[in-house]
Amino acid sequence: MPPTITSNEAHDFKAHYDRGHSSPLKENEEEDAYVHRITRYSDGTVKLRNSNIELMDQDILYHLALGSESHDLVEMFGDVKFVCMGGTPKRMENFAHFIMEDIGYKLPAGTQLQDISAYSYRYSMYKVGPVLCVSHGMGTPSVSILMHEMIKLMYHAKCKDPVFIRIGTCGGIGVEGGTVIITEDALDGQLRNSHEFTILGQTIHRPAKLDKKLARELKSLSSADDPYDTIIGKTLCTNDFYEGQGRLDGAFCEFSENDKMAYLEKLQEHGVVNIEMESTIFAALTHHAGIKAAVVCVALLNRLNGDQVNAPKEVMHEWQQRPQILVSRYIRKILAQHGQLKSLFGHQGSIKSPRRFKLVQQESQAHE
Template sequence: MANCGCKDHINNNTEKENEASDSLTRYPDGSVKLRNPHIQLMDQDILYHIALGSESHDLIEMFGDVKFVCMGGTPKRMETFAHYIMEEIGYKLPTGTTLMDISQYSYRYSMYKVGPVISVSHGMGVASIGILLHEMIKLMYHAKAKEPIFIRIGTCGGLDLEPGTVVISDSVVDGLGNSFYSMPILGKIVKRPAILDKKLARELKALASVDDPYDTTVGTTMCAEDFYEGQGRIDGAFCDFTETDKMQYLEDLVKKGVKNIEMESLPFSALTHLAGIRAAIVCVTFLNRLKGDQVAAPKEVMNEYQERPQKLVARYIKKYLQSKGRLSSFDGHGSIAVKSPRRFKLVQQESQTFE
């Protein structure tokens, strides 16, 4: 029997599938293409929750040079990261200026831009980060940013890991062990694969230093939809299970390779994958869940822990920019650029309207 060349056939099919996927999510120049035909028909696309608009602001001028979108839970953490990455990549602000919260009029998220890096807060939980991801992906589309990389910088509960351990996610599951993001759309459940860029995870892990006074590991992350019962905690207002039940569940997660638990990885991995955007998640553990439920470390210790993922991500960004000859060679993008004063005022007013 002649050799059917099955391996070559599979490889060819995989390449064709990748090319087909790329054509759905990227234009030939590498800029982001939306999987939504309705956006192009709109007079203006208002990015309501970050107080920007496609016709009120010159988004190409403001964000066209963006390569990295880094997001984390709190406004303060991402402001701190913005200042940190500014020092690391040698970005200099014009004399007499300071870093500006670009989304200050939204009162929902905070966003800073440092050269080719955006630092933006995403709030807590699946719904909050999902809203931000829709608008950040659309922002990259309107800005014509080429092949942006999204990185979530977060905190988490570790499983059989020492507090302060850095965890790089290479896969994500929900509380039932499913590797997809499930949500009801028009009365039907839609399941979207939760897939991260494993190559990016390996590249980040390779930058962990033997001189770091903490461990950096790679593994599966569980995304919970709740901080208390959904993560098996017994210290919430309600609890219908025992300590023994909790420990059995957590130990089972460890056996399945789950390294940590947090609350945003599922939509983050699913929506970036759907958009064809390379993405990674780097978190630090605040506690070992096998030894307790409450975060009890002193504030100064917690602050130092939060710097650890930032350092690793900064190493990656710095190395990437060096390899491309872009370190300290910035062209002034990032200040507010207004297309239409009337629409600019309207967007601000609309974003400020909240109950």
């Protein structure tokens, strides 16, 4: 039986820090090493920080309509390397089709993409080879439920060092609609780089840390040819879309426009470039699980200019594809580095030359 996490380990790290360190950078490195040690087995597979799971006859992932004994989770998900999440089922279905084409993955003849969690009636999940595309709903409670079950799924499936990426939309602060924003730090409503939990009546803060190396790598994949900007900055995560984000157009508003603008300017001074509703819980739970993670959003408006999203539907659709394109570039790069992209393209079987295949398609279409 694999080793379990004891209840004392939750206190080890604090005691470790009480002995003192030479620099914040060293502290971060040692913290990351500690988290990795207690969240990974020697082969790189995910280890849970909950020994209770190993004692259960079956772990039912209720909101995903999956179970550790009812499904062969290793067979179904053991090859997953990337878990991409977004708010709506339709957006993630679209991303599944997009990434399938972009990495050249081909489904077996006569099959189509299937919503694996359709019978949960809560979240949608599509698998494209090593990429899992999942909807997480709106707001931190919905994301929290999904994250617990996705992390457990990685454990049961024996996935090795998976990468989680949230693909979303947001309101920009001082940036125009259509700008792609990679989160550097996720801040709560009080500008703390943590997420607040109430567990057994006690208030607990967990660091909302994202992988900054991953953020920089994603930024490096933006292109000068892209007709939009891609930036890195701090993200404010709120528990409300209206009053919590300083909007004047909710059912209630007990502050003035001057109050709102002063607040947004304060956020700018702290380096905040966008506002959304999921980043702190996503960052806190992935960091606590030792999972490399990033948040990539597109701004739908500049909040300094207004509160309502007025862009035409077709423009919004194109904007929402922009984070998907960047994330797809990253996935292609990693698969290529590991020699897996070529094997995925090989699944096309009878297609010897994608370029000539495209020419044949165009020629055939010209004679319809």
